[in-house]
Amino acid sequence: MRYFIGLAWALGIAAGPAMADQIVVGSHITAVTVYPQGAQVTREVEFTAPAGASELLITDLPADTQAELIRLQATGVVLGAFSLRTDRLPPRDDSTDPDVVAAKAAVEAAEAGVRAAQAGVDAISASVEAAEAQADFLRRVKPEGAAVTVDGVKALTAMIGAEVLAARQAALTAGLGLPAAQKAVEDAQKLLTDAQASQQALSQGAADYTGLSVAVTADTAGTAHLVVTHYVSEASWQPVYDMMLTRKDPKLTIARGVLVSQYSGEDWQAVDLTLSTAQPSAQAEPSTVWPELRRVYDPVEMAKSDAMAGGEMGALAEPVMEAAVVGAPMIQGDVVVYNYPAKVDVAGGVENLRLALDEITLVPTIKAWAVPRYDQTAFVMAKFVNDSGEILLPGQAFLLREGVLVGATSIGVVAPGDEAEIAFGAIEGIRLKRExxxxxxxxxxxxxxxxxxxxxxxxxxxxxxxxxxxxxxxxxxxxxxxxxxxxxxxxxxxxxxxxxxxxxxxxxxxxxxxxxxxxxxxxxxxxxxxxxxxxx
Missing domain, CATH: 2.60.40 (Immunoglobulin-like)
Incomplete structure (x- = not known):
């Protein structure tokens, strides 16, 4: 059963059941369709619904979720009114997420490891300090009273020498273990830093979020399932290519890939990823062609009156300017959709994620292109017909000639059957001159x-x-x-x-x-x- 935004959403919580039981749940992102600008996110929610009416509160939607683009589909319950909530939300809790729980346990274990390693360093340092103190004490011992005899002094000196030597040897022996103990502290601290970074990457408790309140009704108590689709604006993708040219047995290999980025405020983990060239946020209807009034005039008569010139020219200029501002209708071909074959993780707010799609192999015609009027060397030009049956979308291309990176360029749309030319850098050995x-x-x-x-x-x-x-x-x-x-x-x-x-x-x-x-x-x-x- 699918419900679209309309009167139910406009009424919001006011349309929901009074004093209904509240079920607080989190959601799991299962699929994302990314457009050149924006993305449609699909989330799934499993919950236990009591018999009768209740309020389902989903507490983990991104803060910039657009309410008018939310769609719901449920099994096990009947949906009523729903709305977004940005206040009076319960604290966000990650403690039930198994990955977060494991990350927290890893941090605690790493902290214990740091403490144990530091205790080892402290024990060695204490042993060295005690031995040094004993040696220092023995050095300050002086014979007094009956001990001040030749034999007494000799015996005391021998005893002090032996004890100082033993204390110093004990200090040196203890000190031998200090580098290894300090290295253990460094290793333990690194493990702690890594564990803390992993925990921080998983925990989203501090991120801005909003809640989705949904009125649900169940005939009998039991498990229910809800699918939420919504739109986020801070996401995008673009094609990227590695174009590899070999001249012997001419071959142009095009490795197709995409760059995906998103700043929705949450991570997309193990999602089904679809890439679409549709532009839901762009112009969806053709432009309007306005009537264009043109006139002729006598420039001599027009020059006689400044007022007339100003008035008439103003009247003439207005429709011309208006026509110039209006652009031609935006022309788009069929929407191209790529379904990535594996689950994908796309972290929020980090660098573009590059995903490989496939490779296309074409047979090019390769020539040395010489323009001596402007250049001192010739350039490699590869002309090819796209007979792959696949469209090449506009994007950045990195150029490799005989396995060596020679530059980068931008390509336009190359439809199946179209011909295109790509430059692959200078040929330093072909010199040009215009005399x-x-x-x-x-x-x-x-x-x-x-x-x-x-x-x-x-x-x-x-x-x-x-x-x-x-x-x-x-x-x-x-x-x-x-x-x-x-x-x-x-x-x-x-x-x-x-x-x-x-x-x-x-x-x-x-x-x-x-x-x-x-x-x-x-x-x-x-x-x-x-x-x-x-x-x-």
């Missing part, structure tokens, strides 16, 4: 007049590595959209591709560059325009 050998007054490599500019450039790629590389060399020339502005260019050799990716004037050459080889491309262009005009 402009033409010399004249003014800039090196440029001849200019009042109506014409001529530029000559030599693009050079040199392979200093011990292996051959397929190279894609990219450069460009200016382009014009005016008939009176004429632009022409020559390239030797001719480019393999023009207007790369629809970008006018961008040129590309593709060729194989063997080990130790050098390749040069001559690229010239001329810009001409009418007398009296200026070039921008």
């Amino acid at each position: 402009m050998p033409l010399r004249a007054e003014g800039d090196r490599g440029i001849l200019s007049s009042s109506t014409q500019v001529e530029e000559k450039a030599v693009l050079q790629v040199e392979n200093l590595t011990a292996e051959s590389w397929p190279v894609r060399l990219v450069d460009g020339v200016p382009y014009s959209e005016q008939e009176e502005l004429e632009i022409s260019y020559t390239a030797d050799p001719a480019p393999s591709e023009v207007d790369v990716d629809g970008q006018r004037g961008v040129l590309a050459w593709e060729f194989e560059l063997g080990a130790g080889e050098k390749k040069a491309v001559q690229l010239d262009h001329v810009i001409s325009w009418p007398e009296g005009k200026e070039l921008q």
Whole structure:
């Protein structure tokens, strides 16, 4: 039986049974669905319900639980009104949790161990101190009376020497055990520190929390079961990838993982974890397109009256600005859901927890990408088609080439069947140079007049590595959209591709560059325009 928030929640405790028995219980988190922002938490409660009406008080919900998103489902009882309570709550007690009880016992045992180890140090120190005191006393003994004879002095001296030696030997013998005893104290103290840390991690008695009060009715006394689902805002997840590229027998291995974090105020221990790309806290409906009024006006007439200019321009500006503020409808594809196959612990308020999902292996096309206009070295580019049948979500990717970490990047959505390119760092052995050998007054490599500019450039790629590389060399020339502005260019050799990716004037050459080889491309262009005009 499922109950949704509505009138029952609005009425709260006032709708519950008067003077009903109160059952105070804790809950156990069994499942969590994490969204890019926020999470839905499922808790389960087992309790014994008396016959008739009673109040069930669950005392361990996080303080930021959103009441309007609570849902309940029960077996063994009939549910009535329910509400959140932040005051008049009983003290939170962790003593019934077996893990907490065990942690407390471990702390007590460790404290006893520290005391015992310290007692050992104290006993050794006392023995050393007693022996030293005995030796010090014997040194101060002097012969008096009848003992002041040659034989008496000799006998007393021999006795004192023997006793001092024995006392010193006893002190040294006792002191030999002191380092081991002190080490035992250090070890015991470390065990105590670890046990206290474990206990603190388990105990949530000091954390902020709220209570959920539920009116329940049972026909007969017996065991009942309640499932509570609620939403917390301080949780998130994001994809993360390790992209591993090998050039021999080209292969791109993508290890998919996720980073999960939560600051709900409690730990999620041994939960069923689901990751969803749904965004319940984001825009859920399309934007509105408003009417856009446009007008024309005579600028000469408009300039005659400042008041008119201000009034009319204000009227014109308002709908234009309003239209600019309104964004396009948010477009989302199908919701992607990952069900993690094992139970997961996600501690609250700590660093991101990284979980591995799976690996995808793709066959890339690998090239050395050369842009001598801006770079001094070529870069490895891997182009691939996502034929895995799995979507790659936006996220951070760590890049490894031949097993070596070469950098990190961010990737966008790569749907099944989509093509994508990823850069895998510089190739230090492929050097680039862009020279402009033409010399004249003014800039090196440029001849200019009042109506014409001529530029000559030599693009050079040199392979200093011990292996051959397929190279894609990219450069460009200016382009014009005016008939009176004429632009022409020559390239030797001719480019393999023009207007790369629809970008006018961008040129590309593709060729194989063997080990130790050098390749040069001559690229010239001329810009001409009418007398009296200026070039921008």
